[in-house]
Amino acid sequence: MTTSTADGNLFIVAAPSGAGKSSLIRALLERHNDGSMQVSVSCTTRAPRPGEVDGVHYHFLDVETFQRKIEENAFYEWAKVFDNYYGTSRLVIEETLQQGIDVFLDIDWQGARQVREAYPQAQSIFIVPPSLETLEQRLRSRGQDSDEVIAGRMAKAQAEMSHYHEFDYLLVNDDFNESLANFEHIVLARRQRMALQQSRHAAKLKDLLANAG
């Protein structure tokens, strides 16, 4: 991907299922609803949960269509998670960043690794629950998955968490408002750093042009 200094920032947010990453991203976007931030809507072969809307929560695809898109190189990253395919559309991410909009990817560690390789300047944040007991409670309180699905996700939680050290930030999501404030701090600090870099580039360019003239 080519970048300019005016590109949006790319944030990777990963966590074991149920740790609260979607809730934190959603709450952050509600606080910054000026169009400067977006969450990427992934494609998945998972069946929709009650209340999930195609194109809003996910783009729900059949396995054949998903595999065709893999062959067409249409995904920025993709992975098989809990026996279903999940992937991020390449075109949407590139176009959104080029418009100067910050993008949040709510993805697993395998996808995070692919994104980091393709776009090393992405900031990555790993979210963990305060305990495995709390994680299970959250999966149950969400009330959207069967006991079997919850057991499968709990069984894979520790394997997902073993990748925490690959991320720039680790956030323990205990008290929600406190986690949201920390999450927001990470995001705004990154924005500020990039804006500062951009104004330094602009100043250098101005000097260069003035001296050339």
Ligand SMILES: Nc1ncnc2c1ncn2[C@@H]1O[C@H](COP(=O)(O)OP(=O)(O)OP(=O)(O)O)[C@@H](O)[C@H]1O
């Ligand atoms: N700090 C918190 N305290 C209590 N409950 C929380 C907290 N954060 C999130 N939750 C609740 O935990 C449940 C799981 O959260 P959420 O769906 O955001 O997790 P997730 O990491 O996005 O999961 P998945 O990867 O399966 O999409 C939700 O019911 C949410 O309201």
Ligand SMILES: Nc1nc2c(ncn2[C@@H]2O[C@H](COP(=O)(O)O)[C@@H](O)[C@H]2O)c(=O)[nH]1
């Ligand atoms: N690598 C990717 N992982 C993704 C993507 N979209 C979601 N996910 C991860 O899958 C699990 C399960 O999600 P759920 O909605 O079924 O609970 C979770 O960890 C998500 O972060 C994606 O595009 N790529």
